[in-house]
Amino acid sequence: MNDCNCDFTPMERVLKEDIRHVIDVLQNSLDEMGVGNDNYCLLGNFENVKDKFSAIELKAATFYLNCYLAPYTDKYPEISICAQKLSNKRHGGLIVIQREDSLSSLIQSGITINAELTHSLLESIFYPGNPLHDGAVLVNKNHIKSAANVLPLSNKSAGDKKLGTRHRAAIGLSERSDALVLVISEETGRVSFALRGELYPITI
Template sequence: MENMECDFTTMTQTLKKDIHKVISELQGNLEVIDDESNCLLCNFEKIKETFLDIEIKAATFYLNCYLAPFTDKYPELSISLQEMSRMKHGALIVIEREDSLETLIRPGIPLGAELTHSLLESIFYPGNPLHDGAVLVRLNQIVSAANVLPLSEIYTGDKKLGTRHRAALGLSERSDALILVVSEETGRVSFAKGGNMYPITTHGGM
């Protein structure tokens, strides 16, 4: 608990510093906005990138906080996500929390195996019969693989959002589960919670 409090203090200090930087940059733009010779588009782009960096830092930290009470396997999850991101192997991992998911998920293949990064990576290796669908994690076990999740209806018309992301959002809209997603197109990692998707970083651990 002391380590968590220490990490939380460090993170909030980092976020405050980054937010103050953005405020300063916005104030600078406000001061020169009336100058016709200044084009602010590049400045806005830099500010947008800073905002995204702040969001990724915060989401990566809070993901660990959200998972800690429900599984001890965060290091294993972190290693597997880093590797699958690097290889651009698409993945969909459901972490069950307090809500039962039995009525929300179409069950796949039972496994009942201890969660390890090597097992997760092998499940989502392209060509593996289990790589389509979602892995269900309960506590420290992989309960099943190739599960089918409900798709989000909100994003049905959005062609840019892949099936994995729509499935992650769909389940997060109906339960308190955390759903981790690795994009096979970009290798980017994100998680869904409460009907929202948050990007996280895999560089240098999570």
């Protein structure tokens, strides 16, 4: 992720501190192993380190998301509120934020909206049973341009478990354009964003 133009310095300090803490935990593990402590459980520390790495990844990805959106829309707070509410309710969502690239040739157009973006409008579009909730919402600057759009699917899968349609659609569009695609899983409530063909989990 190298097209972020935010001031990374404050976040860099936080991440460095978090990473140093992980290194300290690993060093303590080495020290305990070196003294032959029979009561020491290495597996517990591995689990602790894994959790800390996941927390660092979430923190960094959330920061980057705001950086990537800021030049293209002022509605990050509205998008964030919507994603949080959809996540809490386990309502699936797929939100495309157009950046520099034209998407007209990549997206199968749905229903024109042309309304100012608000979290309430986004939530209503993705409410289960709404005819528009299964497709993607297209955001251009501060407006919802359309809903129920169909995105190109990626062939990527996560390990042996195939990605759901929303996630494959998010990655698929990001593989073919510079669009940022926010996806909320209805199965887990997990929020991620796709950019440049990669999927990043975030906290909202």
